[in-house]
Amino acid sequence: DKARLIAGAKDAGVMAGAEAGAAAAATFAAGGDTKKARVLFVDDEERILNALRTLFRSQYHVFTAENGALALEFVKRFGIHVVVSDQRMPNMTGVELLRQVKDLSPNSVRMLLTGYSDLAAIVGSINEGEVFRFVKKPWDNEDMQKTIADAVAIAMELAAAPPAPAEPLAKLDASILVIDTSDALAEGLKSVLGGVAPIRLVASPEDALKALETEEVALIVADLSVGQDGLITLFKLLKAGHPEILSILVTEASDSELVIELINQAQIFRFLNKPIQVRQMRGHVEAALAKYRAFKQRPDLVRGQKPVESLQAKTSLWGAKLFERILRLPDRLFSRS
Known part of the structure; x- marks a missing residue:
């Protein structure tokens, strides 16, 4: 309610007492230091919120909410830059909250915080x-x-830039690269995408790199069974060297630790379990292509793809050679409008 919103804003240091008393019910003109980012932590455990508030309040305007509904009100009214949510909460899960935050405030950077290796939640995130x-x-x-x-650095930069204009799904010159030993996935994508982008099929990570050296690629769709270790290394290093290229992974069975690793170190765009209904996959592919178009219009958006550095991938024998080749790939993002 209004009182809890005002109390939260005062606690975050963005609303003085007089401002709070005069605040309208519909919206708040939050003050505070506009150079300090607004970070929202959401958890149903007060001790967790207290610990996070203590850790960050000297650096940022820290908002805290014990449920998803209050968190969404803060996002709507206070221009939150970063949202960090627990997964397991009453009434609304962290995944559902972050989905709504993405719709309400696409430039708010979203993070999931949890003590549980809940695979469905991880994939949903x-x-x-x-x-x-x-x-x-x-x-x-x-x-x-x-x-x-x-x-925060990413969110502040995105907040300062003008929004990218929305465009209909038009034909792309950049390719969709499918890594699979069967042609079923590639043919299925061709049948449902209607020529929106060229689709190229390769059978291995090495062949994928050769394709990347010769053409612009917007999206890689890969079956993880095609040399799992090689693919994981490829995706980590490709995201480090060319973060604009998006990726969708398809797998028979999911491992929660692996998925977490791929979120943080490879910024995987989507993670899909077999059997795959190609028509259902269409929405995921179209979302990836729309994001790539946005990168072309506003290259600063690519900062949101920054991964955690994977030293292991870079220092392995194959990884070191691979990363050298990735760094030599043409910078095609800036080569066309």
């Missing part, structure tokens, strides 16, 4: 909430501060 990071409880304070600082 990618496919529905498009999270920037997945953070496991108990967190390391130094790591958490660095992650929030990265999220």
